[in-house]
Ligand code: SF4
């Protein structure tokens with residue numbers, strides 16, 4: 001097993017995996033200009049030695065992080081596109097692709113289509129069939145899976161992100177930290193260094209750029225993780241603090257809680273922006289939930305574009321089917337995406353929903369439909 005410091009050193013030399021290359025190679029191949037200045041390169045081993053994987057990782061996850069994830073981690077700090085390139089390379093060797101378990105994201109371009117309904121019912125049905133399953137509520141601005149799954153809470157803990165703290169006794173106000181920051185989150189003005197934690201993306205660039213090592217990272221709380229269980233079903237949710245703008249770190253923290261379960265169900269946030277990309281990007285499969293309305297179709301189109309850009313296999317689930325199905329079917333045919341399940345519009349299910357009850361619990365027909373969808377997902381392994 002490599003140590004983090006080894007990983008850092010390897011990044012400064014040709015990496016043993018020839019297809020990855022060095023950090024500047026990664027950036028160049030992704031079409032971005034490298035921001036690796038000599039100062040950054042000099043500071044990188046120190047930074048990597050300080051860095052520890054997220055708390056709570058099991059030994060094999062930690063090993064995986066060090067062996068390959070470090071490349072993605074550092075490349076991510078180099079820039080989004082480079083990070084994505086490295087992650088894709090890394091994904092081919094990680095445990096998900098070794099068939100140890102399947103990670104399925106339930107997403108939709110539009111809120112209110114029934115994404116949480118599908119995700120919670122699927123998780124419940126899997127647990128009923130004694131599958132090893134975890135439900136991860138990554139809709140961290142409004143997690144509501146717990147309303148339906150009603151887990152017994154085991155623990156809560158804060159989610160923090162590292163932000164810079166400047167030691168003014170060491171700083172000589174050279175301004176290099178402000179020059180490398182792409183978000184104006186740290187600015188050197190005369191003999192003052194101003195830090196704006198809310199703007200900071202925790203990329204670590206200013207720390208790497210500082211020639212005097214005057215910057216250390218301090219944690220800033222941005223949300224909360226909560227975990228629990230309902231019988232054999234494990235439940236994890238993230239909640240972004242009110243007023244916080246960046247949900248991806250909370251989503252990453254939720255996803256890091258997936259453990260040895262065979263099936264990981266990710267309830268993704270709605271939309272097509274950073275939060276949904278963060279939720280789905282290392283998944284094996286995405287189910288896009290839509291409703292047969294013009295609004296549903298419009299947003300399905302956007303969601304499909306997003307998932308196909310990320311090159312993740314996806315299929316469509318129609319909720320409240322029967323309203324105006326032909327347009328959705330025609331759209332899916334045209335876009336070459338399969339409809340794998342349909343859940344009919346049902347007054348009984350709507351009433352159960354309004355009481356916070358699961359459709360699969362209250363209606364045998366829905367239970368059978370979710371069982372069929374689960375069987376389909378299991379074929380993905
Ligand atoms: S790079 Fe370091 S020394 Fe220069 S202004 Fe920033 S904190 Fe101070």
Ligand code: SF4
Pocket residue numbers: 163164180181182183184185186199200201202203204205206207
């Ligand atoms: S860690 Fe924050 S302040 Fe430092 S360069 Fe990155 S975004 Fe800017």
